[in-house]
Amino acid sequence: MALGKAFAAGLNAFTPKVVEVAANTSSGNPGFAITGLADTALREARDRVRPAIVNSGKKFPELKVVVALAPANMPKTGPGYDLAMAVAIILANKEVSGEKAATTVFLGELGLDGAIRPVRGVLPCLLEARRAGFARAVVPTGNAAEAGLVSDIEINAADTLDQVCRWLDGDLALDSAPAQVEDADQSVPDLADVVGQAPARRALEIAAAGMHHVLMTGPPGIGKTMLARRLPGILPSLAGEESLEVTAIHSIAGTLPRSRPLIVEPPFIAPHHSVSVTALLGGGTGIAGPGAVSLAHRGVLFLDECAEMGAKALDALRQPLEEGEVRVSRRDGVATYPARIQLVLAANPCPCAPAHDVDCVCSVVARRRYLGRLSGPLMDRIDIRVRMNPPGNTALLTESGESSAAVRGRVVAARSAAVDRWSGHGWRSNAEVPGTVLRGEFRLAPAAMRPVELFLRDGRVTARGADRALRLSWTLADLRGAELPVEDDVAQALLFRDRGGVA
Ligand SMILES: [Zn+2]
Structure with a gap:
């Protein structure tokens, strides 16, 4: 023996x-x-x-x-x-x-x-x-x-x-690990390539600065995907620990590039709208597979044509969005994976999806029902809704696209202002701050609150929509380098409340 x-x-x-x-x-x-x-x-x-x-x-x-x-x-x-x-x-x-x-x-x-x-x-x-x-x-x-x-x-x-x-046996020396190449990934496309679409570009910058989730609606081919793909390029790079955390997830998934494995840029994950709940959340048998929400951890989860997604899959997103991690039931118990994501949703305005709205052949009911699938608790988490329209000819001629690097500079400054303000309270971004706090301890001066109160009085915004606008107004102030949101920030923020066409 x-x-x-x-x-x-x-x-x-x-x-x-x-x-x-x-x-x-x-x-x-x-x-x-x-x-x-x-x-x-x-x-x-x-x-x-x-x-x-x-x-x-x-x-x-x-x-x-x-x-x-x-x-x-x-x-x-x-x-x-x-x-x-x-x-x-x-x-x-x-x-x-x-x-x-x-x-x-x-x-x-x-x-x-x-x-x-x-x-x-x-x-x-x-x-x-x-x-x-x-x-x-x-x-x-x-x-x-x-x-x-x-x-x-x-x-x-x-x-x-x-x-x-x-x-x-000591007869052979083995090679140690090859030296790491830690240059930034060049594969993220640049915002400078996008012509026109100023409101949507602005929305993306605000989303990046406050870590807000976004919904973009507009006809097919308008550039929703093109813009979404550029979001990682204006997000701050991943810091040491975050980078290892993200790399570990992709190591388990088997999706690391072999030669340059350290992930230093926020990932961008874009599953098809027919994605299964398992592929979205993770799990399955054998080696525990992280799902799309975990592969997108500390990066962007982009769901194109999200109105075509099943209600089950959309509902399944709520828990990871709320908790920053996802719990998956497995044969041997419940596994928890990190899933702190920035969600970008894109949708056509209606089922027939014509290039120009006037050509739509859908009934009023069909139109309402289409984006209505997105309403409810999931949409409460989407702070920014932006409607994209075909650019006019003048926009094509006059609006030149700013580079991702320039936008990223503003985003990084705004993020650090938010971190300074909220870190004592346990939040890292404006998007995480609850409405009760925005209306309570951090209530704005009466003049700044006036636009919200007017909108609420006239029924032009719901209480939840008002909270979202307040949350956004802090990001607008951070981007201006200002201490506090003023009336104009709040008024601007209200414009983002329902432009996506959903409640
Ligand atoms: Zn239509």
Whole structure:
């Protein structure tokens, strides 16, 4: 009877954990069993680990082999434990030196020929390994750049199981992680490309400054998508911790670019309107898949033609919008994923969606019902509604587009003013401030409140609409560099209340 031990790390939904992999060989009927809540993909590791060991020039014990994964009560999924299992078995067979193995975390899927394939979730797993006190990690070369994002842990990138064995014996040095290229992603298109649409551009700037959700309505081809895609370019870049947080989510989803894995710009995620609730919120079986709301964490979730979306999917957005995270029911309990997003909705004004409103053939009822699908609690969270119209010829000639960099400068200044004001209260942006506070502790001077009171008296705005206007007026003041909103800010903010054509 012999025992070999190695360490791996895996994810339980969004939570990474170091896993001890112990291989025990004993006399009895030769066989290979894996214990410790392994899923189907992991149990298939038997079919990979055995040939990988043999094809790397090592012996697979002709004994009863039991590999136990601990903690036993953590559900384990996917092929990421392959490498640690192979190392543990080879150690049990005493074919390599075990000295380094005790302080190393091994990550990687094995091919039948002993090749080590990249796996998901390397970044969060290594952050956890470092926290647990591990000095070094062996990772697939394909994940080396991502692994290199974690400082203070020695990274060894390997292509084959044979290399790992020679490294354990001290006969081979493995490459560390390649140097990171941290230049900003150039792929976000620039606002300078957008001609005309001054009100919508302004709305986007205000949205970015106050982190408000936006609804844009207008005929097809007017540039709703073009503008929405430019929103990340006027948002502040992600700071250190935020950047790692976002990168970890995309690591788990398997959507990181291999060569330049650190995400420093806010993500832009645009699922189709036929998206399922699972794809939107996350979940599913196997490796916990983050949904669109989590992939858009600290960035933009853009839903084009949102009036075509199912009521179920639209309703499902409420909880993440309210809480900044999403709870997904899974076979083994409830998983929580981060989901602090800026929502941009776009819709045609009616089902027939002509280029010019006068050509609409829809009945009044059909028109009202179309955007009416969006009303209710979800719309209460949308502070800005902007109606886009075809630009006049003069606009095309005279309005030149300002660059994203110029707009971003104003956005960053406004954001920091808001952070200074609200941080003591636990909010980070104007969009998070509740109406009761805007009407209470932070009530504006009577002169500034006058436009709201007039609109309320005349029934031109609902109480909720009035709260939204007050919230926006703070962002308008921040963009002006002013201490407090004045009457004109509030009056302007009221104009954004229902231009989308929904209540
Ligand atoms: Zn129509």
